Each structure stands twice: as structure tokens, then as C-alpha cells.
Amino acid sequence: xNSCSVRFASMIAGLWLCLTAAEYVARAQSxxxxxxxxxxxxHAAGTFEVKTAPQKLDDAVADSGIGRFLIDKxxxxxxxxxxxxxxxxxxxxxxxxxxxxxxxxITGTLDGRPGSFALQHSGTMDQGKFQLSVxxxxxxxxxxxxGLSGSMNIIIEGGKHSYVFDYTLPARQEGH
Numbered sequence: 001x002n003s004c005s006v007r008f009a010s011m012i013a014g015l016w017l018c019l020t021a022a023e024y025v026a027r028a029q030s031x032x033x034x035x036x037x038x039x040x041x042x043h044a045a046g047t048f049e050v051k052t053a054p055q056k057l058d059d060a061v062a063d064s065g066i067g068r069f070l071i072d073k074x075x076x077x078x079x080x081x082x083x084x085x086x087x088x089x090x091x092x093x094x095x096x097x098x099x100x101x102x103x104x105x106i107t108g109t110l111d112g113r114p115g116s117f118a119l120q121h122s123g124t125m126d127q128g129k130f131q132l133s134v135x136x137x138x139x140x141x142x143x144x145x146x147g148l149s150g151s152m153n154i155i156i157e158g159g160k161h162s163y164v165f166d167y168t169l170p171a172r173q174e175g176h
Contacts, residue, residue: 037147039168044111046077047162052087066090071104078165081108087121096128103137113169115143119152136167145169 052069071085085104091097102121108114118140123132134152141148150167 038171039147039149040171042111042150042167042169044078044165044167045163046075046079047160048073048075048079050161055086064090071102073104073106075106075108075163077163078111079106079108079163081106081116083107083119085119091125093125097126099124105140110145110148110165110167113144115141115145115148117141117145117148 051072053072055068055070057064057066057068067089069087069089071083071087073083073085075081075083083104083106085102087100087102089098089100091099100121100123103118104121105116105118107116110117118137119134120137121132121134123130125131132154134154136148136150138149147170148167150165152166153164155162155164
């Protein structure tokens with residue numbers, strides 16, 4: 001590399017560093033850059049109806065004992081809306097042993113706030129005892145539900161489904 005090329009490359013690198021530093025300083029000095037986002041805890045509860053539809057598996061896993069299902073839900077109460085998702089399951093629930101994973105996207109309102117968000121499920125049943133984790137997928141909130149985090153407890157009694165959803169959202173800014 002000749003000396004002219006080295007000087008040109010050094011000049012470009014220096015310019016890039018100056019621009020990057022200027023952008024960093026501008027972000028750090030912008031209003032609110034030093035403020036931490038305040039998360040406000042909330043609680044929602046209600047009921048839902050669920051429909052599942054078995055789906056064909058790929059040939060590679062067709063004989064694996066894994067089932068795949070589409071999920072279609074209608075929520076009422078704190079959540080008013082619908083969800084669509086997919087579930088994978090295995091085991092024999094009639095013998096008290098099974099497991100499932102699922103992801104669903106809920107679209108509607110949460111305590112009057114419009115938007116959507118995704119939930120991730122992981123559940124097992126062993127000797128008839130259930131263990132279930134249902135959590136908001138980080139970064140999945142849209143609309144007024146951007147920044148949503150939380151977990152949902154699903155209750156099944158007498159063939160009816162209900163939920164309790166403990167969640168946090170960033171505090172609404174005044175004037176927005």
C-alpha cells in the first residue's frame with residue numbers, strides 16, 4: 001500500500017470515529033437518555049375458549065410420538081381478543097404423563113390498551129401433576145403493548161379455561 005493510500009484510509013477511519021463519537025454523545029445528551037424506564041405492574045383475569053386442530057407432521061418425525069396442533073383462542077375479560085398459535089405435544093395424558101410446548105400471538109386489547117404480543121408455553125404432566133410456564137416473549141409487544149413483560153397462569157376447572165395474567169408495561173408518558 002503506498003503512502004497516499006495509507007493516508008486516505010487513515011482519514012476515512014478518523015472521520016468514521018468522529019461521526020460515531022458524535023452520535024454517541026448526541027444520544028447520551030438527548031432528553032430522557034439518563035432516565036430509567038418505569039415499569040408499572042398490572043393484573044388481568046378472565047376466561048378463554050380454545051380450539052385445537054391436529055396437523056400432519058413432516059415424514060422425518062411422523063413416527064416419533066410427537067403431535068402438532070394449531071391453536072385458536074378467544075379471550076374475554078382483561079384480555080379481549082383472539083390468538084393463533086402452534087403446539088407440539090408428546091406423551092399419554094390418559095396415563096398422567098405428557099408434555100407440550102407452544103407459541104401463540106394474542107391480538108386485541110389488554111386492559112383497554114390495543115396491540116399484540118406473543119406467549120411461550122412449556123408444560124408437563126407427571127403422575128397427573130401439572131407444571132406450566134407461560135411467559136411473554138421479550139420484545140413481542142406491539143402498539144400500546146410495546147415493552148410488555150409478564151407471565152400467565154392458566155386454570156382449567158370443570159372443562160372451562162380461565163387465566164390470571166401478571167404483567168408490567170412502561171409507564172405512560174404524560175401528554176402522549
